[in-house]
Amino acid sequence: MSGIPLTRCQFVIPFADIHNEVGAPTATLLSKFGLPTALQEKADHYVPILPAILFAQAAQRSQGITDIGFHASRRLQFCHRSDRLRTIISYSPTLYVTLQQVCKWASLEDTNLYMWLERRDDRARICSKLGGTAGMLHLEHSQWLQNVFVVHIVRQLAGSEWTPSTMAFEANYAPGSEAQAFWPNTRFLLGQEASWIDVPVAHLDLPSLTRDTALNFSEDEPQPFGDELVRALMLPSYLDEGIPAVAKIAEMAGASVGSFQRKFSNAGLTY
16 A cells, blocks of 8 residues: 555654653643554554654653653664564564565564665665655654664674664754763765665674574565555554544645555445
8 A cells, every 4th residue: 555654653652651751741742643542552554654743842842851762772682573573583584684674574663664775885775764744843853763674683693782884864853962972983964766675785684593493485476565464554553533524634644545445445335
């Protein structure tokens, strides 16, 4: 169901927790942006990513929180990734194969997340970009999660203390002093073509810590999100509050009602 960017509720939770911990009315703010209030119970459900980013920015602005994306990224760990992606990573024989698989299956986390590898001399870049968000402000909140997501993956093979020498952001954003102190050996770049972190090319041969590498995902296997995304869309996240009007869901998905209905029709369904 291309054109409707979604993210797992899991990635909204740390922003909501930060907002809640300062005593702010988090449920009210979530509702304002059309997001479900019971996020913890729906970590693996999907919500539109655009209102999620706007919620993060509103939480930061209204409470005077600095670098909320950085603070949110510190609360996420490898265990918060989808079960399937963690399984794929665990059974990949080397870091190179792991990163290849992560690039292929990145949309398990955000449906419009694109990832790829680039080689620059003796270093490899793991790049990421959210499709359909060109010109959108405050993407640094999501880009923190994208970059730290890759850090967690590399650490599965390179060790828990590994850090990248460079962390780049697509947004024109400079991390604050607290973020720089937390990553003292990392250089930050802003306004890049994509967000990325780098690893030494020599690290790509690092072996998996999992001995059993029998798990095999066929190259012919369908991509993680096709028409079945219609069924996994936002409805499980919202049914506690009654079935939302199609106009509301279409608006949150960044689509017109007609376009939204056609996507369902193409999958043989109606709203």
